[in-house]
Amino acid sequence: MELFVDDTRILLDPRRAEGLSFVSHAHSDHAPSKVSGEVISTEETGELLSKHFSTLAYGQKFENLGVNFRLIPSGHMLGSSQVVIENGFKVIYTGDLHLEGGETSGMGVVEGCDILIIESTFGSPFYILPDRECVLGEIKDWIEDCFSKGDVPVLLGYSLGKAQEIIKLLSGDYKLGLHRAVYENCKKYEALGVNLGGYELYSENIREEKEDRVLIFPPAARNSLKGNFKEALLSGWALHGATKFKFRVDEAFAISDHSDFNGLVNYVEKASPQVIYTLHGFAEEFSDELKERGFYASPLTKKQTELNHFL
Secondary structure (H helix, E strand, O other): OEEEEOOEEEEEOOOEEEEEEEOOOOOOOOOOOEEEEEEEEOHHHHHHHOOOOEEOOOOOEEEEOOEEEEEEEOOOOOOOEEEEEEOOOEEEEOOOOOOOOOOOOOOOOOOOOOEEEEEOOOOOOOOOOOOHHHHHHHHHHHHHHHHHOOOEEEEEOOOOOHHHHHHHHHOOOOOEEEOHHHHHHHHHHHHOOOOOOOOEEOOHHHHHOOOOOEEEEOHHHHHHOOOOEEEEEEOHHHHOOOHHHHOOOOEEEOOOOOOOHHHHHHHHHHHOOOEEEEEOOOHHHHHHHHHHOOOOEEEOOOOOOEOOOOO
16 A cells, blocks of 8 residues: 655555665565565564564654654564654555453554554454453364364364464473474564574474474465374454355354454544545454444445545
């Protein structure tokens, strides 16, 4: 997305970072595949992506042609940030958002603004997540049930962010075996000062041991597992009863690093912007919900990549 503020052009989570760009976090769907120019991000995001970005600490100011930029936490994952843009008026682009935060990310921050560009992954009232501690209890019950039946429990979540969160939550209770991609990302987290607890790289040698272990794999690597494995998907999409059939898993648990519908509404009400643009996920539905609450809101479509004429 291109955002124009007077003479300053900034690209927000672009696929090609040209000129001045902002990258909100280290997930591949928000990271640039090519970089030519200056990219603003947190140090953690740059390190996780192995990129040489212009890194800012949360709250640190950056100025370009009279326009001020600073980053605030979004709570989505380690190093994730929102960008605050100020030039007589205040614009905030959230990137992926999780106000409640997690064990490895800290909480998201809300500031008042004039214009808000907010992600709406779970922008439908259907998506109200259960209490995380309750879900964690269900996961542990499922793990124990697998052990009692002689099965190996496998938790499926993307290798960067979600995997480290569940490792932090479970490492005190279970021995954990990790897929190599998860393992390598854990080492990056630890290099950035995050203590995840105990874990080890999963291998055939470990498989031959009789001791109970929980495996943590990315979904794309699940086909490499053969034998008495039981798989559970960790995703907010698990709120749909059909999720485990769609993804062909034995169980699915609604645990997410995105704010649910109530969290998104809470953010908007606290920020109290004059204008709101919704994007990703249920952008249209969330925009309509906000209009019903008295806000001026409009969804951004895939074809709508510039925001100069709205400002």
